[in-house]
Amino acid sequence: MEPKEDEISLDSNIPETYTEMSTPIEKDNLKVRRRNVIETINFASKEENTSDSESNVPLVRMSDSTKAWYDDIIPEIPDIAEYSLSEPLTNRERMKISVIRGSVVNPNLTLGELKLLGCSSEGLVNDDIRRILWPKLLRLSEESNFSVTGLETIHSHIPNEVYQQILKDVARSGSHISQDATQHEIDHFQEQLTQLMCWVLHKHSVLNYYQGYNDIAATVLLVMGLQNGLHVLESISLEFLERFMEKTMEKVNQELFYIFALLERVHPTLLEHLENVELFPHFALAEYTTWYAHKYAENRKLLHRLFDYFLGSPPLMPLYLSTVIVAYRATEIFNTTPDMGHTHKVLCTLPDDLPFETLLIEAKNLYRQYPPESISNDVTEYDRKRKCKEQEWKAKAEASRQEREKQRQLRIIQSTRRIPYRIRSYKTITVVTILALGLYAFLRSSSGLN
Amino acid sequence: MSNRDPDNLISTNDETFDYLFKIVLIGDCGTGKTCVVQRFRSGTFIERHGNTIGVDFSMKTVLIDDKKVKLQIWDTAGQERFRTITQSYYRSANGVVVVYDITKRSTFLSLQHWVEEVRRYTSSHVLLILVESLREVEKGEAEALCQYLPEVLQVVETSAKENTNIDSVFFYLASELKRRHENRQINANGDEVVRLGASKKLSSCSSCSYKIF
Incomplete structure (x- = not known):
């Protein structure tokens, strides 16, 4: 269990010269993280009008040998x-x-x-x-200890709809504080939690709030307090959560398939079972995006211990832990009614007595055995299959609606055809009558001749 | 290891049922979707519940006209950015419950958008119900809106906190789904026309005997 991957990833949205100045690092170890252009532009424009010092932000992920x-x-x-x-x-x-x-x-x-x-x-x-x-x-400098002022009004600097969303979720973060907290304590906690998140989101407008961010922020607040928590949350957001805070959740949706790609290697029969019940790995969404803070809000001891683990691990580690947990619960999953709903439910409901210390070691070993780069092709393939399936369903829904619509129209057309049809039947009657009369007349005239 | 599925623990012979329907709850954030499901499923109101991340699943079997109707309920997250995930769960839904908060106008204004979503991802057989998650406000406006949304079967005002009409929503949906399912079986050729928008008031639907299973 010694520290691995000597890689350094560097946020490409920071001008390179800036980085070089701040950290003397081996050039050949640089691994630039992928970012889209729009974010870079936003960040640059943001930098100019932010009065806060940007120097507190951890600019690079440091080598473990630092x-x-x-x-x-x-x-x-x-x-x-x-x-x-x-x-x-x-x-x-x-x-x-x-x-x-x-x-x-x-x-x-x-x-x-x-x-x-x-x-x-x-x-x-x-x-x-x-x-x-x-x-x-998180390599925060001592400067981050300087207290930040103006937090009371910080919310007025972020878009109102985001603020409203935050208020809703903060109001529902009750499980993070103890059952017997007074109303005053609850209010105070909620106020601080709001300020904490608003401060980070204001400072980095490229980061989009997501439901679950409040759970991470609440955990940080409880450990660090508001002032010290500001830079800790900021740093966690930039280093680990940034992937959840893009414009859409598409990336997360794809990354969740790491669980399937890993299960394919560690427990293929279980994966087969999950695929047979048509399950998506969405059960792990909350675990991944909140570092288990959504599920274990009331189990602080375990939760904070998990944060220790994730803070010292690469960003995709929660997915490896999810995989290890799913594999550990294989029997339970096989014994569940084999349908999507029940399986999803069982996987979402984590028991409180999981042997986490063992599972954490297993997750770390799994990461070393199959690092993300080694399985990312499979992940893309799983995601492609998901997209195909979704397209198929969409087309089916569309076809069924069109079919329905066609039938309805047909009914309308049929009802308007009634008169022409009647006319046609009149014709038949007329023709038959004329023929009958003709025949009768012919028979009469032929008998009259004789 | 023991089976921890709480639904399975409640009724052990849950495997038997006459009908199985899938219901999806959608609507803006904080409109009370989770409270509605929680109230229906366990009869409780939880003040301290958290927000839903992604999708939650729960299940309940109800007895309608002596038939066991099993409802699979998918409760979805309201935040716009989860749409890419929740969309997968509309598939093969038999009923959709759109929840909005009558005290928050924005959640009402989003209804059109949610109905669009249902149109796009579900089959036309799906039954749609609008649920006002807080009552005591006139509902004239919602009914007016329904003139423009022919898919909407019923508007029901509810309160999960005071347990008003929550069960009725699901019982109504279940009995309606059961009725249509039976009709469809009788007229296998698709003769049955689903007349959307021409529904009866919930109170007048007394022919079915409701009993909690």
Whole structure:
């Protein structure tokens, strides 16, 4: 379990010279992340009229071999006795805290080793430690500690429909705060949560709000508090969530198929089962886009531990964890009524007793075994199949509607044809009558001759 | 590992049913779709529920004229950006419930848009019901709108909090779907014409005996 991928990805929307100035990094390790042009333009225009300093934004994802401590500051992790504990620590947690304390004092600790502290068993254990180390994991500079003012009116700077959406979702973020919070506490929490999100969205107008962002923001707020949370959420948004915050969710819709591409490798029979019930991997949407904050809002201990893990992992890691969880629950899934609805429901409902520490290790191993680049072709193929299916359904719906419409019109035409049809029958009667009369006359005249 | 599906735990012999219909709930954000489903499914009103991300599934079997009618209910997220995901779930829907909040005009103005969505992705057999998620407001306007939306079968005012008409919506939908399904079987040649817009008031539909299964 040592830190892997020595890649550095660089946000292409930042002028390259700017990046070079701020970080001395090996040029050959640069891996430029894909961005569309419109975003770049927006960002550039945004930069000019933003008064806030952009220097707090982590411009690059650093190599794991970079030193964890910068600005010559080694953070101090308080002793166990100083923690605000809601429940007593287990032995494993005590051990982990001493490991963290022991590692942190090393002035040469690398970023990879710091990430490993967050990923390995028990994570960063306690919110007091998280408050110190999350900003370090995100490489926030000390400047980000300066307090930001004007948060009360920040919402007036973002589009009203976005603000209204945020208000709705904040009002429904109740599961993040304790059941017995007073109305005052609830109001205060909701106000801060709104400010936190509005600040980030205002600063980066390229980021589009999505439902679920509130769950991540609430988690950040609970650990970091409002002032320290601002730059943490900003950094998480830029580094990890930006893919969910594009104009549409199309990219997410596609990326969810990583789960299928991975299942194809780790549990092909299960994948076959899921495909047979015509299931899409949408069950994992909330897990992926909220880092489980939507599902485990009330299980803070687990949730914060998962955040430790994801903060030290690449952005697609939640999909690997989802895959591992689905594979772990294979028996349960096979025992479920084999239809789309039931299977979707079971997969959406995560049990509280999943052995997460083991699953997290498995997810990490899976990532190492099949990194995203190695399976991205399959993902594209699954997504192409989905699009085909959707087109097919759309065409079917269209055909059925047209058929219906045609029948209705036919009925109208038939009813207007009534008179011509009658005329035709009159003709028949007339002709038959004339013929009969003619025959009768002929018979009469022929008998008259004799 | 045990089967954790809460629906399966409630009624173990759930596998048997006479009819199975799929119902999709759509409508703007915060109009109370999840509350409506929750109230119908479990009879409770949850103040502290979160927003729906993507789609949720739930199920309930109701008894109509001594027949077990199983309703599969898909509850969708309202935010525009999830449309690309929720669209997949309109497929083969038998009924669609469009929810709007009578106290928020914008949710009412979106109705046209939602109906368009239904037109685009569902077959023409689908039954459509408009649900006002909060009552105590005149509903003249909604009925006026329905003149322009011939697909809409019924407008029902509801309140998930006070449990007003929630069950009726689903019972009505279930009995209507059952009735049409039977008619379709009798007139296999498609003689039956679905007369959209020519529906009766919910209160006058007393011929069916409702019983919660």
